[in-house]
Each structure stands twice: as C-alpha cells, then as structure tokens.
Amino acid sequence: DIVMTQTPLSLSVTPGQPASISCKSSQSLLHSDGKTYLYWYLQKPGQPPQLLIYEVSNRFSGVPDRFSGSGSGTDFTLKISRVEAEDVGVYYCMQSIQLPPTFGQGTKLEIK
Amino acid sequence: EVQLVESGGGLVQPGRSLRLSCTASGFTFGDYAMSWVRQAPGKGLEWVGFIRSKAYGGTTEYAASVKGRFTISRDDSKSIAYLQMNSLKTEDTAVYYCTRVIGSGYVNYYFDYWGQGTLVTVSS
Numbered sequence: 026d027i028v029m030t031q032t033p034l035s036l037s038v039t040p041g042q043p044a045s046i047s048c049k050s051s052q053s054l055l056h057s058d059g060k061t062y063l064y065w066y067l068q069k070p071g072q073p074p075q076l077l078i079y080e081v082s083n084r085f086s087g088v089p090d091r092f093s094g095s096g097s098g099t100d101f102t103l104k105i106s107r108v109e110a111e112d113v114g115v116y117y118c119m120q121s122i123q124l125p126p127t128f129g130q131g132t133k134l135e136i137k
Numbered sequence: 138e139v140q141l142v143e144s145g146g147g148l149v150q151p152g153r154s155l156r157l158s159c160t161a162s163g164f165t166f167g168d169y170a171m172s173w174v175r176q177a178p179g180k181g182l183e184w185v186g187f188i189r190s191k192a193y194g195g196t197t198e199y200a201a202s203v204k205g206r207f208t209i210s211r212d213d214s215k216s217i218a219y220l221q222m223n224s225l226k227t228e229d230t231a232v233y234y235c236t237r238v239i240g241s242g243y244v245n246y247y248f249d250y251w252g253q254g255t256l257v258t259v260s261s
Contacts, residue, residue: 062244062245073234073251073253076248079249085249121240121245125184125200126246127184128184131181
C-alpha cells in the first residue's frame with residue numbers, strides 16, 4: 026500500500042496568518058495519463074470529511090480561494106493564505122493512483 | 138442537493154453480522170460508484186471498499202482488512218448502497234461513512250460527497 030505521511034501533525038495559527046501542510050507519498054502519484062491523483066479533505070469537528078482539493082490543485086465547488094494545493098510526484102502541499110476560525114479541523118491528504126486508496130494520518134489545525 | 142444518509146449502525150457482539158444502508162438523493166444514483174470509508178474512535182480515515190456503477194460492471198473492491206467478511210451491494214432502483222458486515226471484530230468499531238465516488242473506480246476516482254456516518258460498536 027502507498028503510505029501517505031503528513032507534517033506537521035498539528036498546528037496552531039493566528040487568524041489572518043497563513044498555514045501550510047505537507048503530504049508525502051511513498052510512491053509517485055503521477056499516472057501515465059499525465060494526471061496526479063492527490064486529494065485534500067477537511068474534517069471539521071463533529072462532521073464528516075469534506076473535499077477541498079482534487080488532482081493536486083483544483084478546488085472543489087464552494088471551496089474558498091484562500092485554499093490552494095500544489096506539488097508533484099511524491100511531495101504535496103496544502104496552503105491556506107489567511108486562516109479563518111471556520112478552518113479548524115483535521116486535514117487529510119489521500120491518494121487514489123493505486124488500490125487501496127490511502128489517507129495521511131491527518132493534521133489538526135487549531136486557532137490561536 | 139446531494140444527500141447521503143447512512144443507517145443500520147449499533148452495538149453488535151463479536152462474530153455477529155450487521156448490514157448498513159446508504160440512501161442517496163439529489164443525483165442519478167446508478168451513474169456513480171459508491172464507497173464506504175470508516176473512522177475508528179479518535180483515529181484517521183480508512184477506506185473499506187466500493188462498488189462501481191453498472192456501466193463499469195458493478196464490480197467491487199475491498200480493503201484487505203475486511204475482504205472476505207464485508208460485502209458491498211447496490212439497488213439502483215431504490216438508490217441505496219449496502220454494506221453487509223459479517224464475522225465482526227472489535228477492531229471494526231468505527232463510524233462508517235458512505236461516499237459518492239467521482240470516476241469509474243479504476244483510475245482517477247475520489248470521494249466528493251459524504252454522509253454523516255453511522256456508528257458501529259463491536260463489543261461483548
């Protein structure tokens with residue numbers, strides 16, 4: 026199975042400041058079709074996960090543009106340009122280039 | 138509006154069976170693969186399995202941890218996906234989420250909408 030490793034596991038951010046989460050995969054997520062199968066989810070407290078980013082850098086419907094994704098191969102980053110109170114929760118990266126799809130262990134974002 | 142509502146969770150003894158249902162609305166259910174993802178208390182997300190749409194044969198895939206014990210099926214006429222769980226173990230205790238799958242389930246698939254989840258507790 027592909028192992029997804031996120032860092033940091035937790036971070037505390039002042040509202041209005043940026044935040045960055047790293048996700049590294051144990052194998053390249055670049056498919057022969059040219060696409061990279063890396064996704065980001067946010068699980069707010071008491072809620073199911075919600076999709077933020079698909080295929081590395083595409084924001085899902087309704088996701089604010091303060092969220093952005095980047096990266097290639099095995100190294101990926103989720104950035105929040107200006108953290109807001111509603112961004113608290115646990116962020117997960119996920120790969121689906123190979124079965125089984127696997128998630129990172131999660132990064133908990135708190136507000137200072 | 139896409140809605141997914143899970144039901145059927147509860148307390149069950151080890152070795153027993155339980156069937157979860159996921160009732161979908163707001164989209165053409167038969168056009169999509171459906172998946173189950175679980176989350177043990179205080180832990181991260183673990184994919185359980187999925188069932189492809191009839192257009193892709195309605196075939197299924199499972200995580201190694203549940204293969205041979207869990208079965209996913211679907212009733213497109215009722216817009217319901219099922220997760221039949223047999224020979225349950227204490228380590229199967231988790232919230233089980235139903236998700237809609239974007240993509241065939243062969244390449245480039247992901248989970249765009251999730252239900253609220255249903256808690257399954259396996260304990261004697």
